[in-house]
Amino acid sequence: MAKKDKILMWDETVFRDPEVFELDYVPETFIHRDSQVQSLKYVVQPAMRGMRPLNALCLGAPATGKTTAIIKIFEEIEKHTDSVATVYINCQLNSTRYVVFSQIFQKLFGYAPPSSGVSFKKIFNEIAKHLIDKGTAMVIALDDINYLFHDNEANEVLYSLLRAHEEHPGVKLGVIGVLSDVGVAYNFDQRVNSIFLPEEIHFPLYSRKEIREILKNRTQIGFYPGVMDDDVLEMIASRVEAAGDLRVGVDALKRAGLNAEMRASKKISADDVKKAAEKSSQVHMRQAVQALSDNEKLILRLMAENKGEALRAGDLYEKFKADSKLGYTVFHEMLNKLDSIRIINTDFTGKGDRGRSRKVSLRYDAKEILKLLGR
Ligand SMILES: Nc1ncnc2c1ncn2[C@@H]1O[C@H](COP(=O)(O)OP(=O)(O)OP(=O)(O)O)[C@@H](O)[C@H]1O
Ligand SMILES: [Mg+2]
Known part of the structure; x- marks a missing residue:
């Protein structure tokens, strides 16, 4: 029988235990801590x-x-x-x-x-x-x-x-x-x-070796044997190390597995990982942005509409005020929060005046942020 659609049958999958690739999964083995x-x-x-x-x-x-x-x-x-x-x-x-x-x-x-x-x-x-x-x-x-x-x-x-x-x-x-x-x-x-x-x-941050071991452990529980080769896993480990964020790796494993299934393959290829990696690198941003208040999202939107380029906090506030009617102190607090959760960068050179002259910029691609905010 010819395969009409290039997709694995419903009962065929690379995932032995899909749960382990969810971000709230609590790992059985917790090594290096x-x-x-x-x-x-x-x-x-x-x-x-x-x-x-x-x-x-x-x-x-x-x-x-x-x-x-x-x-x-x-x-x-x-x-x-x-x-x-x-x-x-x-x-x-x-x-x-x-x-x-x-x-x-x-x-x-x-x-x-x-x-x-x-x-x-x-x-x-x-x-x-x-x-x-x-x-x-x-x-x-x-x-x-x-x-x-x-x-x-x-x-x-x-x-x-x-x-x-x-x-x-x-x-x-x-x-x-x-x-x-x-x-x-x-x-x-x-x-x-x-x-x-x-x-x-x-x-402390995990070393490359530790990242490799943690991810390997997860693939062994989460995928069937033979789904992921060590050299493909190494690609993910290197991206995790560059991003400094293990979640990127866990998310990339899941997406790479799904990509392999899309090709009706029972083995994850380097290409599956490459395709997964771009989305996975935004995993922090997506989680954090979803949890923001409407006014915090408004600040991000205004920054993204400015292509994410550096803006003076005072100038950004003028735009913000036009839509929100909130005072500068509240706005200033919100900027601090967005900085502390690593969505934006603020430089602290202009200290006086509650930082009106400090420069703020986005840490993520403006287009991706706009997409996420629904525009
Ligand atoms: N040593 C480890 N072994 C296995 N999995 C780990 C280990 N450390 C972290 N993880 C996995 O990495 C992800 C992030 O871990 P966790 O949520 O504990 O980090 P965190 O330090 O609380 O991060 P944040 O500051 O962002 O809240 C989780 O999916 C977790 O299962
Ligand atoms: Mg945490």
Whole structure:
């Protein structure tokens, strides 16, 4: 029978386990992060023995395994004891103090607090009472805490959490902050600095060899044997190293697999990888842009319409104001955020005047950004 369409039959696929190429997949084997995992254990260990856990700050570039390390540790704690509650909070999605505490409440009680009419203080009291009554210690991970830096929420959240044991004696609570460190110094306010003395846990970039091993591991679980040869994998490893972002590699594996299937092939070719690589290199940008507010997207749109070229912040603001009516301070905060999540570059030469004269430019191709924003 002649093959009419050059496509694999539905039951033929290169993917043995497609899940492993999704970005939220938690890998079974987590290699090259032993010392970081050890440090995290050290930090949470006191809680396992009925003491107050230490606080920590995980620092490292994107895709260096910070989130994965926390999830792994939390899984282990939950497996071994009922006397330590773990709460994982993604600050990108939960970016105010009220929402953060609602999440903590939900984890402890199994249902959400009323969404209105209850003060933050009341929620906090309930949480503290529950912990004391049950004798439970708690470790809270605030992942991507940079998303809380806007509007001072990070300081409010940390201050409340770190002082919990003073307001509610008997509460044993530790905080693990996670900061995608992109060269911008983190700045908590004085009140927080005086009580937040975290163990700093650094997550360095993976070397080429480490990248190769991590990706190889994933292809072995995710693809059928023989689908991907080492030299093709090496092409991906080299692109990952250049991009400094492991996610690019995981995404490229998935796309390359799909490309091979499109050609009705059970083997991924160098060409499948090349085709995949361009899209995959934008994986960070796509994830980050989708999570932005309308006004933040407006800033990006205006920059992209200027072909992404460097603009003075003050000039950009004039355009922005025409559409949004927001004040300069809010705009300035939004620029800082876009810089901190590495969507734009800002140079800090023009310091005075809240940086009106500093130059801002896009880190990604303007056309791709416009496409993503739906134009
Ligand atoms: N050591 C490792 N072994 C296997 N997979 C890894 C390892 N480190 C990272 N990954 C994978 O790379 C991707 C990014 O990892 P993770 O989300 O933990 O990074 P992150 O440091 O939290 O990044 P970000 O700062 O952007 O949030 C995930 O898909 C994860 O499974
Ligand atoms: Mg993360």
